[in-house]
Amino acid sequence: MRTGAQILWEALHREGVEVVFGYPGGAIMPAYDALLESPIRHVLVRHEQGASHMADGYARVSGKVGVAIATSGPGATNLVTGIATAMLDSVPLVCITGQVSSKFIGSDAFQETDITGVTLPITKHNYLVTNVDDIAKTIREAFYVARSGRPGPVLVDITKDAQQASTVPVWSDEPVRMRGYRPEHRAGSEDLSRAAELIDRAKRPVILAGHGIVKAEASKLLRAFVDKTGIPVASTLLGLGGFPATDPLALGMMGMHGESWVNHAIQEADLLIALGMRFDDRVTGKLDTYAVNAKKIHCELDPAEINKNVRADVALVGDVRDTLESLLGLVARNDHGSWLARISDYKGDSAVRDIQTMPHDGRLFAAHVMHDLWRITEGKALVVTDVGQHQMWEAQYYKHDHPRKLVTSGGLGTMGFALPAAIGAKFASPKDEVWVIAGDGGFQMTACELATIAQEGIKLHIAIINNGYLGMVRQWQQFFYNGRYSATPLKSPDFVKLADAHGLDGLRVTKRDEVEWAVERARASEGTVLIDFRVEQEDSVYPMVPSGAALHDMIRRPNPIVETAGDE
Amino acid sequence: MTNTRLRTYIMHVEDLPGVLNRVTSLFRRRGYNIDSLTVGRTEVPAVSRMTIVMEADDDAARRIEANLYKLVNVLKVEDTTRRPCVTRELALIKVRADQARRAHVLQLAEVFRARVIDIAPEAMIFEITGTRDKIEGLAGVLAEYGIVEMVRTGAVAMLRSAGAEAEVQEQPRTSAA
Ligand SMILES: Cc1ncc(C[n+]2csc(CCOP(=O)(O)OP(=O)(O)O)c2C)c(N)n1
Ligand SMILES: [Mg+2]
Numbered sequence: 001m002r003t004g005a006q007i008l009w010e011a012l013h014r015e016g017v018e019v020v021f022g023y024p025g026g027a028i029m030p031a032y033d034a035l036l037e038s039p040i041r042h043v044l045v046r047h048e049q050g051a052s053h054m055a056d057g058y059a060r061v062s063g064k065v066g067v068a069i070a071t072s073g074p075g076a077t078n079l080v081t082g083i084a085t086a087m088l089d090s091v092p093l094v095c096i097t098g099q100v101s102s103k104f105i106g107s108d109a110f111q112e113t114d115i116t117g118v119t120l121p122i123t124k125h126n127y128l129v130t131n132v133d134d135i136a137k138t139i140r141e142a143f144y145v146a147r148s149g150r151p152g153p154v155l156v157d158i159t160k161d162a163q164q165a166s167t168v169p170v171w172s173d174e175p176v177r178m179r180g181y182r183p184e185h186r187a188g189s190e191d192l193s194r195a196a197e198l199i200d201r202a203k204r205p206v207i208l209a210g211h212g213i214v215k216a217e218a219s220k221l222l223r224a225f226v227d228k229t230g231i232p233v234a235s236t237l238l239g240l241g242g243f244p245a246t247d248p249l250a251l252g253m254m255g256m257h258g259e260s261w262v263n264h265a266i267q268e269a270d271l272l273i274a275l276g277m278r279f280d281d282r283v284t285g286k287l288d289t290y291a292v293n294a295k296k297i298h299c300e301l302d303p304a305e306i307n308k309n310v311r312a313d314v315a316l317v318g319d320v321r322d323t324l325e326s327l328l329g330l331v332a333r334n335d336h337g338s339w340l341a342r343i344s345d346y347k348g349d350s351a352v353r354d355i356q357t358m359p360h361d362g363r364l365f366a367a368h369v370m371h372d373l374w375r376i377t378e379g380k381a382l383v384v385t386d387v388g389q390h391q392m393w394e395a396q397y398y399k400h401d402h403p404r405k406l407v408t409s410g411g412l413g414t415m416g417f418a419l420p421a422a423i424g425a426k427f428a429s430p431k432d433e434v435w436v437i438a439g440d441g442g443f444q445m446t447a448c449e450l451a452t453i454a455q456e457g458i459k460l461h462i463a464i465i466n467n468g469y470l471g472m473v474r475q476w477q478q479f480f481y482n483g484r485y486s487a488t489p490l491k492s493p494d495f496v497k498l499a500d501a502h503g504l505d506g507l508r509v510t511k512r513d514e515v516e517w518a519v520e521r522a523r524a525s526e527g528t529v530l531i532d533f534r535v536e537q538e539d540s541v542y543p544m545v546p547s548g549a550a551l552h553d554m555i556r557r558p559n560p561i562v563e564t565a566g567d568e
Numbered sequence: 569m570t571n572t573r574l575r576t577y578i579m580h581v582e583d584l585p586g587v588l589n590r591v592t593s594l595f596r597r598r599g600y601n602i603d604s605l606t607v608g609r610t611e612v613p614a615v616s617r618m619t620i621v622m623e624a625d626d627d628a629a630r631r632i633e634a635n636l637y638k639l640v641n642v643l644k645v646e647d648t649t650r651r652p653c654v655t656r657e658l659a660l661i662k663v664r665a666d667q668a669r670r671a672h673v674l675q676l677a678e679v680f681r682a683r684v685i686d687i688a689p690e691a692m693i694f695e696i697t698g699t700r701d702k703i704e705g706l707a708g709v710l711a712e713y714g715i716v717e718m719v720r721t722g723a724v725a726m727l728r729s730a731g732a733e734a735e736v737q738e739q740p741r742t743s744a745a
Contacts (some may be wrong), residue, residue, distance in 0.1 A: 117589075307630070
């Protein structure tokens with residue numbers, strides 16, 4: 001006989017779980033008691049939002065299922081932001097929550113929250129377990145659902161009495177079978193041939209590489225496909241690293257803050273090959289002006305994404321790796337020299353407009369930090385970004401050549417994500433040099449996790465891009481609200497002292513020529529180092545496609561040669 | 569693509585607590601408006617059957633189906649729109665009718681094959697089964713006498729051909745064309 005709590009840990013262990021991120025409380029205490037006998041490592045977070053983001057970062061980097069654990073009521077509701085974040089970016093999580101004993105359910109008992117009700121629309125699936133005999137089977141199903149098909153978060157709410165009760169557990173090694181759940185799809189051979197035909201005939205094709213490339217471990221196949229077809233690759237934010245950014249056929253990021261030539265190339269294309277991406281409004285701009293002359297081949301695992309935003313001429317529903325493998329055998333060897341030359345022309349004066357190449361006047365711009373960081377770490381760091389301007393600058397200037405080296409909240413855009421997600425990322429890949437890049441605003445949302453870093457004794461590198469504003473919102477106010485800065489100026493604590501208070505090292509950088517010194521010092525240090533980069537306060541991210549505008553309608557950084565600063 | 573019309577879905581789902589909630593939550597979240605929804609047991613233990621009527625164009629219809637299939641407890645979804653199918657709905661209509669008008673009202677009801685199931689001095693209740701059109705037709709003519717209250721079940725539907733109901737696990741249609 002084993003208790004439900006013991007069975008829970010055994011079930012997690014059988015799923016290969018090595019580390020969980022959590023926070024105890026009344027309704028989960030039986031599980032925490034049994035934890036003491038489990039080989040699984042538990043990381044005590046400072047806020048349950050941190051637990052779900054850590055599990056998320058862990059999952060994105062390892063490709064495995066991340067696990068978060070919390071008590072009922074407030075513990076469970078604190079997980080919600082992290083669950084919603086994982087849902088929109090298709091990250092496999094299993095969140096375990098304690099629940100009040102079954103006899104109290106529905107009575108508004110102390111710390112009772114209907115967390116399966118709350119998380120219904122933001123989980124792939126969820127369970128309420130009230131019977132000890134269901135724990136083993138449910139955990140197994142939860143892991144299967146979380147990682148199979150289009151991955152996503154699954155929540156398992158277990159009542160306290162189920163954790164306390166005892167039973168003889170039944171373990172199964174059979175593959176999980178669920179009557180209503182068939183996550184696998186495979187593209188049809190006719191559709192594949194039609195796609196290959198379109199690819200062979202195209203004169204101005206562009207590949208749109210999304211998160212699916214990373215998730216499906218399809219980078220090598222994409223490489224082979226590009227080598228054979230000579231088609232250039234544009235990436236979504238979450239697709240960065242799926243194809244080497246420094247490759248001549250890598251165009252860069254598309255969309256709202258994509259490079260101008262990438263967006264122009266998409267608008268001019270006669271064929272878009274979308275691989276594991278879902279045509280989010282941040283990458284298409286105004287839909288009825290989006291790539292109007294292009295046929296679209298949509299390779300996507302989730303049938304519900306087909307024709308949602310953009311009509312597909314050919315839909316290849318299935319794992320993008322299988323799809324690429326099939327296509328690779330069907331397409332002809334090709335090259336697109338004149339099309340590439342044309343895209344090169346779109347670059348026009350982009351270089352002149354780039355803050356990176358503008359004459360150095362001693363001021364420190366965020367772009368400098370990103371570029372220097374990329375140069376010094378030789379593009380090999382695992383970077384975890386928060387949400388805002390710094391996130392876009394990182395995407396533009398840190399060239400990721402490998403998958404799973406950029407972790408960022410794309411779909412939900414969750415501020416406060418970076419620091420906890422980086423902790424999870426570090427547990428997934430302890431050998432990696434992990435950099436947190438966060439804004440002064442977002443960092444403060446989950447800064448309490450500095451204490452977790454200190455307690456766990458892990459080494460991170462933390463770069464705060466401190467511009468004294470909620471910068472991205474300030475930028476919108478500058479562009480679209482007549483420069484009326486409402487609630488965006490931000491006074492922050494002394495981040496160096498804050499690091500110090502946690503027993504971590506803190507540095508401050510105010511000039512460009514100090515960047516290298518600080519970065520090297522952080523790298524050389526034994527423990528976590530936080531660097532407070534005091535950057536130019538009112539810089540904006542360019543190019544920018546205003547929300548609702550056509551993808552080619554970009555606000556560009558003023559050209560310092562032909563325009564006076566301040567012109568748009 | 570437009571082609572917006574009322575569509576009837578037949579769904580088989582696992583008979584578990586909260587499944588109805590999952591289905592309706594999906595419709596709400598995706599902004600689809602349910603016209604009617606009925607749930608009940610089936611010939612198979614632990615399987616419930618829903619009939620959902622809603623307005624959608626072809627594209628939305630295909631996506632609804634795909635989204636429903638993503639719910640883990642959903643076993644089978646059929647959009648009956650282009651298939652031979654019988655649909656029935658039941659309504660109870662309480663109409664104002666004193667002795668003087670009773671005969672007349674009864675005659676009207678007869679035309680629609682509605683049954684009287686209760687008679688009181690001032691009012692009577694009819695039961696009618698049929699398609700939406702038929703029920704609305706009766707309600708229309710009775711409105712002149714004054715409908716006191718009406719309750720409708722929403723549609724239940726069944727495909728005509730035998731064998732179409734075999735226990736198969738259909739995958740959503742995935743081709744874009
Ligand atoms: C939790 C949350 N609240 C609000 C927002 C809206 N938002 C997006 S970017 C941004 C500003 C971020 O400021 P900061 O962290 O300083 O980064 P910066 O843009 O200055 O680089 C805000 C408020 C959000 N994305 N997430
Ligand atoms: Mg800021």
